[in-house]
Structure formats: C-alpha cells, structure tokens
Amino acid sequence: MEQTTDLLQRCYPSRRAELKRTILRTALACFNQHGIEATTIEQVRAQCDASVGAIYHHFGNKEGLVAALFFTALDDQAALREAYLAKADTLEQVVHALVHSYVDWVSAQPDWARFQFLARFAVSKGPLQDELLARNRTRNQQLRERLSVHGAELLQDLPKELIASLIVGPAENYCRAWLSGRVSTSPSAYRDALAAAVWRALGGLESPAH
Amino acid sequence: MEQTTDLLQRCYPSRRAELKRTILRTALACFNQHGIEATTIEQVRAQCDASVGAIYHHFGNKEGLVAALFFTALDDQAALREAYLAKADTLEQVVHALVHSYVDWVSAQPDWARFQFLARFAVSKGPLQDELLARNRTRNQQLRERLSVHGAELLQDLPKELIASLIVGPAENYCRAWLSGRVSTSPSAYRDALAAAVWRALGGLESPAH
DNA sequence: TGAATTTGCAGAATAATATTCTGTAAAAGA
DNA sequence: TCTTTTACAGAATATTATTCTGCAAATTCA
Numbered sequence: 446m447e448q449t450t451d452l453l454q455r456c457y458p459s460r461r462a463e464l465k466r467t468i469l470r471t472a473l474a475c476f477n478q479h480g481i482e483a484t485t486i487e488q489v490r491a492q493c494d495a496s497v498g499a500i501y502h503h504f505g506n507k508e509g510l511v512a513a514l515f516f517t518a519l520d521d522q523a524a525l526r527e528a529y530l531a532k533a534d535t536l537e538q539v540v541h542a543l544v545h546s547y548v549d550w551v552s553a554q555p556d557w558a559r560f561q562f563l564a565r566f567a568v569s570k571g572p573l574q575d576e577l578l579a580r581n582r583t584r585n586q587q588l589r590e591r592l593s594v595h596g597a598e599l600l601q602d603l604p605k606e607l608i609a610s611l612i613v614g615p616a617e618n619y620c621r622a623w624l625s626g627r628v629s630t631s632p633s634a635y636r637d638a639l640a641a642a643v644w645r646a647l648g649g650l651e652s653p654a655h
Numbered sequence: 656m657e658q659t660t661d662l663l664q665r666c667y668p669s670r671r672a673e674l675k676r677t678i679l680r681t682a683l684a685c686f687n688q689h690g691i692e693a694t695t696i697e698q699v700r701a702q703c704d705a706s707v708g709a710i711y712h713h714f715g716n717k718e719g720l721v722a723a724l725f726f727t728a729l730d731d732q733a734a735l736r737e738a739y740l741a742k743a744d745t746l747e748q749v750v751h752a753l754v755h756s757y758v759d760w761v762s763a764q765p766d767w768a769r770f771q772f773l774a775r776f777a778v779s780k781g782p783l784q785d786e787l788l789a790r791n792r793t794r795n796q797q798l799r800e801r802l803s804v805h806g807a808e809l810l811q812d813l814p815k816e817l818i819a820s821l822i823v824g825p826a827e828n829y830c831r832a833w834l835s836g837r838v839s840t841s842p843s844a845y846r847d848a849l850a851a852a853v854w855r856a857l858g859g860l861e862s863p864a865h
Numbered sequence: 866t867g868a869a870t871t872t873g874c875a876g877a878a879t880a881a882t883a884t885t886c887t888g889t890a891a892a893a894g895a
Numbered sequence: 896t897c898t899t900t901t902a903c904a905g906a907a908t909a910t911t912a913t914t915c916t917g918c919a920a921a922t923t924c925a
Contacts, residue, residue, distance in 0.1 A: 461892080464902080480780030482692045485882060496904045501884070503902085566773045569835055570690030581837050603852070606838045607845055610829035611852055618824030619817060625779055627791050628816045635817055642813070642821055646856035671921080674873080695911060706875045711913070713873085 452554065456517050465503050468493050469517070472510050477559050481511060481567055512573050515564045518557040519580065525550045536595035537644060543588075544616050544640040551620040552633040559624045585609055599648055611646050615639055662764065666727050675713050678703050679727070682720050687769050691721060691777055722783050725774045728767040729790065735760045746805035747854060753798075754826050754850040761830040762843040769834045795819055809858055821856050825849055 453466045471492045475484040486507060490497055504510040529542035551558040568577055588609055592600065600608060616639050622628045632639075663676045681702045685694040696717060700707055714720040739752035761768040778787055798819055802810065810818060826849050832838045842849075 461902080478780075480777055482777060483780060486884085487882075497884080498886095498905065499903050506884070563776045566776075567690055567692060570688075570693060578836070581835075585837065604840070604845055604848060606832075606840055607825075607829060607848060607852075610832060611825045611849075614826070614828030615817075615821045615824035615856070617828055619820035622816075622820060625791075626788070627795070630814070630816055635814055638814060638817060639821075642817075642856040645858065646825070646852040648855065671873080696913085697911075707913080708876065708915095709874050717912070 452517070452521050452557065456520065464493070464495060464499060468495060468500055468503065468510075469514060473514055473556060473560055476511070476514070476563060477556055481563060508567075508571055511564050512568055512571075514557075514560055515568050516573075516576075518554070518561045521554065521557065522547075522550050522561075523584070530591065536592065536599060537649060539591060539595065540612055540644055540647065540649075541640045543612050544643055545636050547613055547616045548620065548632045548636045548639060551624070552631050555624060558620065562621055562624065602648065608647070612643050615643060662727070662731050662767065666730065674703070674705060674709060678705060678710055678713065678720075679724060683724055683766060683770055686721070686724070686773060687766055691773060718777075718781055721774050722778055722781075724767075724770055725778050726783075726786075728764070728771045731764065731767065732757075732760050732771075733794070740801065746802065746809060747859060749801060749805065750822055750854055750857065750859075751850045753822050754853055755846050757823055757826045758830065758842045758846045758849060761834070762841050765834060768830065772831055772834065812858065818857070822853050825853060 453469055457466050457469070468489065472484075472489045475489050475492065478484075479488075486497060486500060489510075490500060493499075500510065504513055526543065526546040529546040530539065533539045533542040568574065589605065592608065603611070616632065619628070619635065619639065620632050623630070623632055663679055667676050667679070678699065682694075682699045685699050685702065688694075689698075696707060696710060700710060703709075710720065714723055736753065736756040739756035740749065743749045743752040778784070799815065802818065813821070826842065829838070829845065829849070830842050833840070833842055
C-alpha cells in the first residue's frame, strides 16, 4: 500500500542510506505540500530531525535534492513502461501498454507523479537540463523503433513527430487534472477508455465509441 | 510580429504603466531563460534599470510578479478561444476550434506559453491556487455546456470527465515538446492533423487517417 | 487655482534563506 | 591496527527576498 517507501527502498537500497531515504521522503512531502520554491531547507531539516550538513552532503544543494527525486520518479516510471512493453506483441498492444503503464503508474504513485509535474520545468532549466533532454530523446527514439517494428502502415499518414503526443497526451492531461483535484475519478478507472480513444485517434479501425 | 508587446499593451494599456510593462516584459524573459526560482529580483531590477521598490510596489512580491504574468497569459489564451468558439456551429467545429485556438495561441506567443507551463505549478500552490482552480472549473463547465448543446449523442459513450483531456491533451503535449526543443516543427503545422485525430478519438465517423 | 491625497518610484536597512566550512565519529579498507 | 573514506553536526557566511522610510509627480477635490 505505502509504495512510496517501496520505491525509495528499491532505488536506494543501501542499509547505510537510511537518513538519505528519510530526507528524500520528507522533501517529497514538503515540496508537494508547499511547492518547491516555498519549501525551505530548514523545513525539511526540522521534519527529518537531521542537519543541514547531512542534506548538503548527500545532495549538494536544493536543486540537487529536487533532481534526485525527479530522476528517481522518472526511472520508476520507465521501469513500469518497460515491463508493460515487454508483453506487447501487436501494434495495438504496444499502444495500450504505453497508455496503461502511464495511467497505472500515476494512479499507484500519486505523490511521485505530482512531484514530477511540479519539478519538470525546474529541472528543464538548471544544470541537468541536458540529461533530461537526452532521456526524452532516447525514450522517443525507442518508441519510434518499437512502433515501426509492427505494421507501420497504420501510422503512415500521421506525422512522425506527432505520434507520441497522440498516444500519451490525453492520459497525461487527465492525470494532471486528477492530481490537481479538478476531477475526482482515479485515472485507472479510465485506462481502457483512454487506450481505446487513442487507438481510434491513430486511425485504428474497428471498435468505435459505442 | 512582436506580439509580446501587443499582449502587454492590451492587458495594461495605461499610459502611466510604462515601467510596469517593462518590468513584466523583462521578468518574462528572465523567468523563461533561467527558470523562476533561479532568477532573482535583482536580476530583473538591473535589466529594467528600475528599483526594487518599484517592483514590490506594483506586484507585492516575487510570487505576485509570477502570478501577474501567469494570469495575463491565461486571459489572452482564453480570449482567443472565445473568438474561435464564437464562430463554431456544429460539434465538430467546436472541437476544431478548441484544438486550433490552443495550437495557434502557443505558436503565436511561445514565450508566454512557455512561461505558462513553467509557472502553472508554482501558482497551483501559493495564495492564488483557489483563483486558478476556480478558473479551471468554470472553463470546464463552459466547455461541457458548449459541447452538450450540439448533438451530444456522439459523446454519450465517453466519460464526461475525460472529454476535455481527449480534446486538448494531444495538442498540449505536442506544444510542450516543441517549447522544450524536443521537436522542431511548429505546432501550427499540425493543427489540422491534431484536430482530425481528436475528432476520431471522440468517435467521429468519416475522415479516417488516410 | 491651490491644498490634500493618492500613486509611482528610489534605495538603504532588514529579514529570511541557501550554502559553505570546520570538526568529529563511525565505517570501510589495507 | 592504521589509514582513508563516508556520514553527519552545527556555527559561520553569503545570497536573496522583503520591508521601510522618504520624496516627487500626478490626481482629486474644495
């Protein structure tokens, strides 16, 4: 149930990294509650019962703390996507895997997902922007290869650059609405409706809305 | 061409507000270049050749400066949407208007659009979160009414909460990719492809991908 | 018109916050 | 055991946001 712990434990499994995990967990909560800019190092220090020295020792500075959380979330999300993709054979299954893995991950890790949105643009500036850009590029590249393996004739009439947005755009938008409280139904309730709609958008025949 | 000026001029037309506009323009550039947290009041003060007193007089604090820019962008975007919607009669035209107005605004005001993404989550915390939530709610409400006017039987099989995400999700995702440099083709080049795909996703018959 | 009041702005003073630095103890390695 | 590295504490410092006091132009009002 408490998957926040699990996620951290998996990414920082060292027994000695106890305080490090505590700092990350606390920082995640603070950032989500007050926003990144509004939470001070002193706040998380107090909630951790740690020292500023410990925080700066592990993460360098506030931005490093944000980046550590952000890339941890990115990795975890990618792991789930890979797991889903590994089981997909047809093009339609690949598309479904992409939508489902995204929706399922956000539903299972709402705190991490919320932070991911919160921090994306903070990270997209700053010293790790290149790392982020590189990751996005390789991810898109892998997706393109993955999609072209199967009968690509379906997607031939769509601009290549557009396909990724058509697939994850709706899910991403709904997840953000859910995380910000604009809608109340969990994205996982709509995972199939989203996947089916995306498949129609791509030109997949069959299975109209009704 | 230089629509940044036009946008500011329209929203803050007062002749006496010259410095105020200059501050906003400069702050927008700084925020977009270095990120919100990384740009200091001193930086924008120096580039404006103004004083800290002036900035705090007009905007209260840094967050107020961000909020002023953010809501200005939101208003301008909404104005274009209204203009497009006013000319739409059928359901398909309404959907097209929503996609087109979004894409066209981002293409025309990339600096403001970039900042909008940059600041959305900073604003979603902080004292104006209620204002933002309220705006989003009323916008969604208006959309629902607008959509239900026309032959709503098309959308009957789709969850109500999902429809907005299906319509703007793809465009929003592609625009963000463009603004962050992950893709190079202007969203306006794909405005029709996006609108058509969305229409298919909603279950619109006819016009398959090819 | 002229006094009163409000608005726009400057810049020094202050407060809040991020970051550095020095020291110490525990752990790891040789 | 000795040496080196790692983990941490907390005072000291630097950076940055914000406040405050004062003044002049503009506006309002009598």
